[in-house]
Amino acid sequence: MHRLRAYVIPYRVWMTTLIILPSLMILFLAITDFDLYLKGPFVFTLEGLRVFTESTIQIALMNSIKYSLLTTIIALLIGYPAAYYLANLKSAYKTFFVALIIIPVWSNMLLRIIAWEKLFFPISILNNFGISLDWIGSDKAIVVGMLSMYFPFMILPIYSVLVKLDQHLIEAARDLGANGFDTFVKVILPLSLPGIVSGVIMTLLPAMTTFALPERLGGGKVLLIGNIIEDAFMKTGNLQMGSIISVVLMIIILILFKGIMTVDKEGETLL
């Protein structure tokens, strides 16, 4: 078996190059005035940190935290029971129902965002059903849109843990005097923690960083840090500002990643 270990070496080099190198590069861009494309001389400067005093940036940071937390909490509160229901379904079509959760993810996300956008304007196909919404730019629009996009990422990791849960542990808890509620709180919930942590992170991070969704459903009024990064890298070319925000984001990711790795060392809940 040990001869097979050689297969890992090129992959390690490839992954290190494409993960560590750019991370250092972004950190470097954040504290210098280096131009990525002209590659001229550069000087170290902390000038860029001043972006944190700008109200647009502050609002974008606050919005990212607000919307991602709100979405994640609601997605967990509704997604956990749904995952539980699916995991305990006694039907030959169980795998089919679970597959139904994944299918929407395979539909183009931009189009799904547009679909919500169309419904949230006062004049929409909903008028045919006597409904007229004026939600564009509201919290509702963004949270509903996010839930619709990220529910599967919350549900699937929780489902995969619950469906593998040893039924004998539940029977053992009942045998030792636990009623349904006790069994859930003392056995099922703690044992599904890895799935919950994965689900929370896989929902929180995309929600925090999306830029297409707030752009469309926010009607141009709501900015998230994703929008700031997109603007900086793709439109204004202010790489230093983009990198500074990215570094903040990467610190958050690092903390969350540590969380995932403590409960699920091999990433078994990530698929």
Place this chain on the structure above:
Amino acid sequence: MKQIVKGLLLLATVLVFVLIYFPIVVIALMSVNASSTGQTFTYFSFVWYGEIANNTLLLRAIGTTLFVAIISTTIATVVGTFVAIGINSLKRNQRLNMMVLNNVPVVNPDIVTGISLMVVFGLLPISFGINTMLIAHVFFSIPFVVLSVLPKLKELDKDLFDAAQDLGCTSLQAVVKVIVPAIKTGIITGALIAFTMSIDDFVISYFTTGSGVQNVSLWIYARLGRRNFSPAVYAYNTIVTVVTIVILLRLNYYSIKKKMRRLNQ
């Protein structure tokens, strides 16, 4: 009490399905809506399905999407399988370290992966285009193949590889003739995931492709809220969704049939 809990669980499940399928239904509706803005439903028509063939830029974007998906999935599946086999043979600590590295692109939000690759490509003497898009797709696909192959490898008999060699296989033959067939389902799942991730990717392609080349997502994003946005893309997306549902139904049908047969024996 039990009934109330069950009812609430069912309610949550229904709510989830409604929220995630609402946009799918709307897209399907738009694909048969003659209106070109899609703001109201004018009348039923299949005109946008025919329009796919007439919209050269959209057709080219579909071609790019499929080309990149097929090439990147092929590369990622082969490489990912070998990498997973390698990782599985590592000692526990080394394996866990490799899995941390492997899972970074899985957990990382697309925007971080996107700008990271953009910065690396910017440093290298290559121009942004289909090549960089392809490398990016291979990069984010391999970890998913590894994640779906690894559990199958863990179920394997630890002595399988040695047994194959004992019977005269070279190391590579043992992998190709014995291990790969045994983990076939994991490889197929991994390839399917890689393919769908590639077809739907927007954010990473956006940061790594430059302006010359467009896949479907980039085509859409460039036209959001503009007049040259064609509802033909709704038709394209609906076709893709229907095809995936049919494939899944067939797979599920076979697994149900297999289950039934096992029960009957």
Place this chain on the structure above:
Amino acid sequence: MSDILKIDHVTKSFDDKVVLNNISLTIKHNEFVTLLGPSGCGKTTLLRLIGGFETLDQGHIYFEDEDVLNIPPNKRKVNTVFQHYALFPHLNVFDNIAFGLKLKKQPKEEINKAVMNMLMLVKLEGYEWRNVDTLSGGQKQRVAIARALVNQPNLLLLDEPLGALDLKLRQDMQYELKEMQRRLGITFIFVTHDQEEALTMSDRVVVMNEGLIQQVGSPQDIYNEPINQFSASFIGESNIIDGVMVTDYEVVFEGISHPCVDHGFENNEKVDVVIRPEDIVLIKPDQQMIQGVVTDIIFKGVHYEICVMVNDKEYVIHSTRAKHIGDKVSLKFGPNDIHIMRKSDA
């Protein structure tokens, strides 16, 4: 002694397959009863019905004279030791054992005392803070037993609890379990497919096959007087020979008439004759007795297992004296060593 459990005409099916077919059984206080049978005979299902994990189709189960049909497992004064222990992986040894007591909201000190007592009983002092994943099979087994016993159940159900242990450990645990049961005075219902385990530990053995109870009796009864061919072949190794009961106290097999102690059969009734391998003694060839040729001999540690071919039928004999392959021998046994059973299909 009064009855603790009464199983009354219980039937249970899974998907049209009858697993328990009209079973009745009574179990007394302080008894150690073993349900013995091959896998799929229904013994585990019967145990799960008593524990409350399955619902029965027909019949009743009375626990201390109370019908437990609608009582969920958490309200039954019965605890179970599961086959693969089912220890909670997120709790340490102490919290696993304390699980049931904490649910009853007992005071902390009492819980502490009870858990420590249990740890002493199962000889695991000092392990209370260990993660259950780090325990060996035998230790997990002890934790599972302690976790059940700490609740002071009136009836303890054990579902093949020793199956995952190696031989030496299994024998130690058999002894310890029996000791525990005697000391605590709790009724044990023990499920196993291992006949030796059943015979060593039990007060009473219930032999089951294909959803039916084949025989109930003390280990001695079951071993010495198997009621039918299934019991005989399942319990220990036996020579089962076709014979004819010519008249009371006389049976003919292998063409020779033998005196025996059985009676009450019809004259010339066809029967199965059972002779235990250790009850046959090999002697020099003798015209008056069954003769044969040694075809195989295997050393088994305590004894030799010798195969003797008699008229195309192979007899197994346990002997402390070796023979050579090809030796001509005769089989000697007394009237008490012959057990007569009615043909099972009659």
